[in-house]
Amino acid sequence: MALSEDDVRKLALLARLEISAEEVRHLGPQVETILEFVAKLSELDTEGVEPMTTALDVDNRWRPDRVTPGLDREAALANAPSADEECFRVPPVLG
Numbered sequence: 001m002a003l004s005e006d007d008v009r010k011l012a013l014l015a016r017l018e019i020s021a022e023e024v025r026h027l028g029p030q031v032e033t034i035l036e037f038v039a040k041l042s043e044l045d046t047e048g049v050e051p052m053t054t055a056l057d058v059d060n061r062w063r064p065d066r067v068t069p070g071l072d073r074e075a076a077l078a079n080a081p082s083a084d085e086e087c088f089r090v091p092p093v094l095g
Helices: 005-014 021-042 073-077
Strands: none
Touching (some): 005 021
16 A cells, blocks of 8 residues: 555644654655554454453452542641632632
């Protein structure tokens, strides 16, 4: 699959990348190699292969979701660089 320089520029635009003309010439063959590899992978027979999220055979190791008490307001504000009695104080972000 031959990619034109315009194809490479369009890919860069879609990826929000600014690339020079030299980079276009350099990246073109690399992208072609990647696409050829993906085409090879699509030739594999995957009939009867279960979809999976990882190649490793692992179980979910997350802890169970339990409701626990949170911090009270005083504890939450204790280490804040700036706070009043109720809230964190932050510098304004809009002029």
